[in-house]
Amino acid sequence: MLRHAKYLALVGLIALGGCWGSGIGDDAPPMPKRTSIEITPAHPSIAAGTSTQVAATAIYSDNSHADVTTQVAWTSSNTAVATIGAATDTAVSVTPGNDHA
Known part of the structure; x- marks a missing residue:
């Protein structure tokens, strides 16, 4: 019975495959x-207590x-070292440091 179920599933997938594109x-x-x-700037360098804007650019296959x-969603x-609002594009430096672990 299991062998027949696999065969029917395969036939069903082949049949559905023929439906697309018509x-x-x-x-x-x-x-x-x-x-x-792409995030820019990639590694911003700003003084403590200051802020900078960041941007996100999507790159597509074409x-x-x-x-x-x-x-x-920014984090x-x-x-x-720095904070950024989840819905904003402004990073604020808190203390000297970097984003490297």
Whole structure:
């Protein structure tokens, strides 16, 4: 019985595979996929008590770029050195230090 169930599942997947790509609008190019997110500046250096803006740029498989600064959730890897609001793009230096572990 188990052998038959596997065979039916395989046949079902093959049948479903034939359903895609048969309809109006199939000539549209595939949507590019996000391949990475670039943070700038990568390693900001600011004096204690000052702030700097950071930005996030999405890079896609077709080499297009998009500003996603307001769409990311910002966090600090070391809040003793710097803080950043989860929904803001401004990092504030607390004490001298760096982001290296």
